[in-house]
Amino acid sequence: MPISFSPVSTINARDVFLQKIDKELDLPAIGNAVARVVQMTSSDEDAVADLTYFILSDVALTQKILRLSNTVRYRTVSGIQVTTISRAIYLLGFNTVRDCALAMLLVERLSSAKHSHAVRAELVKALYASVIGREMARSSKRSGAEEAAIAALFANIGQVLVAAYDYPSYAEIASLVENEKIAQDAAGVKVMGCSFSLIGQSVLREWNIPEAIVQAMTPAPGGALKPSQKTQERMQQIASFSVETSGVFSLKSELAKITAKNALIARFGSALNITSDQLADLIESAETETRMLAEIMGLSDTDLTEDSASAQSETAGIPNELLMNPTPVASEEGEERHPSGKPVKARDRLLAGVQEIMQMTSAGHAQANDVMLHMLETLYNSMGFRFATICLKDAKTGEYRSRIALGEDAARRRAGLIFTLGKQRDLFRLSMESDADLMISDASDTKISELLPAWHRELFHDARSFIVLPIIVQKNPLGFFYADRSQPAPEGVPSDETALIKILKSQVLAALGHK
Template identity: 50%
Template sequence: MANATPSPPPDGRRVRAALLHKVCGDDDMFALGSAVARVVQMSTSDDQGTHDLAHYVLSDVALTQRVLRLANTVRYRTAAGTAVTTVSRAISLLGFDNVRTVALAMLLVDALASSDHAYSVRVELEASLCASLVGREMARHSFYQGAEEASIGALFKNLGALLVASHEHDRYREIQALLGTGKHTPAQAAQMILGCSLDALSEAVLGEWKIPDVIVRAQRPLDPGALKVAVNRGEWMRQVASFSLEVARLMAKTATPSDTPEAQALLARYGTALNLGAAELDELFESVAFEMTSLLQSMNLQPVPRRAPDEDKNGLPNVLLLATLGGGKEEEQGAYPSGKPKNARDLLLAGVQDVTQMRASGQHKVNDVVMAVLETLYTALGFRFATVVLKDVRAGQYRARASFGLGATRVQDGFAFPLAPAGGEKGGRDLFHLAMENDADLMISDARSAKIRALLPAWHKALLPDAQSFIVLPLVVGKVQLGLFYADRTELAPEGVPADETALIKALKGQVLAALAP
């Protein structure tokens, strides 16, 4: 019979072991785990965490486009008033945790979208994305410190099903067939086929990836029946992760989840523990549905059609389904041989508007403004490396504090020079000290020139020997030299910087100086 219940494998534990070996031993999955761990461990507690996240997003063109699309969807664009053109501004607008969760979701999408079983993977990906949004909504109403991690715990609650769909699709179909009989819970079905529950698989994989324990423990199943109020944050995160995935599954089944017996069952099980009534649950459904639409739009995804997993072979060919997952590449603007975009003026103007609005809102720290300007210079002018250098009086030097670009961390560590020129006050002035002493913005289109080479300090020649063109923008308030912006390319830039672009660059620097002024 076509619908016969599949027979469990003779040794489910061997299936589990083989799957774990495949997931954790595969080079691509190892890289995924390393990237996931890196993003998860980015901290919201200091400015460095925000910089690390912005740098991570900017290192991936597709992810940059997706984050900016999300910041420019109806909800956030209305709040911002003007188009958001920098990742730094997007993080400020969307929130650190929102952008971090989007980055994690994109890691899963990009790593698993090449599966031969596009529809099944897409169903599970959408459940993961939706669950993360439910977790974020629950965190907004929580009094726990660090509650935002609930969105990450919820995102990974479905990791086991996602990996099985991608890597062991035959086993995935067998689990779905068992569930279709109505005689087994998801945990029972997975135990019969895999030798472990999907929750246990998620927990095992996250443990292999060295994800923090509080997120790993959030994958553990809950006791059956009505739940009591959690006694600590870890237990609350377990409740939220489980609740979030159940909500995501329900929302995937029906356009009107409020009017279903499943919604009443959710209230009976989670209502007391999570302080939810019918009104709050309806509001949650509405809010998450809206957020899900914005998130899918930002990724250029259409909502997955509601059909059975055994229809993988019908409808759109896999290659087209996968095309809808990739987000697509934006039409690229032309660039000069140096790498400078030909629409640099428009990009600079958008950055000026972005930063001006940041400062006008009065809700952003000086560091946020500095990072937004640094990012605008880096992207709008097509540099390979860009950094902001600030005075460190205790160390007696100017030192790079934040950077974007190839090898940013390595170069940043070496980008430091003394407060005073090597030859004293009267001699040995190099290009950087001269720029600050004269408060002169320098746009060097050919760093190979003998006269320019003579003014470059030895540390710069050693650290960045291939810099062919660069800019130096001193940060001087009154007569106090605070530091500078520096950015370079590995190609000559004979196109130069026309007057309109120069004015916009000075306007960007002016915003930083205004923010730094006492």
């Protein structure tokens, strides 16, 4: 006899579960981070800068994206190491980096929860689905493809949360699906009073994720699907295909995989115009990338292959602290630095940045904004600055405004950095008038402090060393790079480092000259 629940009882069950997990997990905090990334679209003019800033604000996320960029799968033919996030976005593509950042956020915030093996297994499925969704989006010229890939990533967020915060229900649902062949959502309603899908959609709505993405998470109707001209329906088909294809990843027998692939073609082949050979290639490529991503994110090999519920039972009762966990990505905190914060090997970092920017510009596809962002990030990382920005002149008002900013308190400083170069004699005016790069090692020196404008003393009152690099094209002042530290830098900037900075700047000027 079919199980029947009223909408009211279903909603109550959902609310009870969400209230339970909100006590242990700060859902709004995760939601704010996720929503910020989801709202970034490749068509937005400031998207690359915004995504770069977001990633750089999280050290662990930065290291993982750079590690991904330097894997065999993504490294360029030249073999030059990728050292900046802006370069990673340029090479891998905006959508790839954004979707990977979203996946890494989920893994970082949720993989250490109780019953971590089951949670990690579900997160791997989400990774796999997102890779499939991204590949489908890449080959589609239809609107909504980007959103479908994001929906694929979040489609099993309900499973992840239930595995983490109500494991007995998760295990019982898995048992019903396997032994009684009940559909997963129906099993969820039977055990918990609400489905995984409802939980997932409710969480995403709480996070203010666009409704089109939330709706695309709804499983597509059963049976063979037909091609659709409706954007929302096609998004739903791509997301469902991605999620159902992710089930192939954990199958062990070749016969089971063949059967599953045939079922996928029968169900989605016509709707998504995909053949058996194309599906086989897609699955092989996605498996390779998923394993690579899982390794970078610290998900173990057992998470990739074993059934989550059965594997969890094998370690039941053993504290997570006693289980062998993957080694986290090594940080750069141990790198030798001067007291100012500047890396001792600043020259090597600058050289890597120069090699990257030369490769970008020689390919002929780099936009001026990409080149400027790359230089800013190279300066910020190579020289150990606490804050770095690009200020550009507004042709109508004559005001200089911070357009892109990285580092400590970047949002506040960027918002406040609006000024004009008056007639007063100060460092910034002198630098612009003479087109001179300034590298100040001790801003407290009287000769220097007397030349600091009021806006700088107010906004950067604790800056003790800084650089100013004017941007002038054909005698037309366009703006400048500015970066500072809160400590003096008596080590200065040696001639070899200065030369590399000038090369970086020359590439920016060349890109602006051809704009």
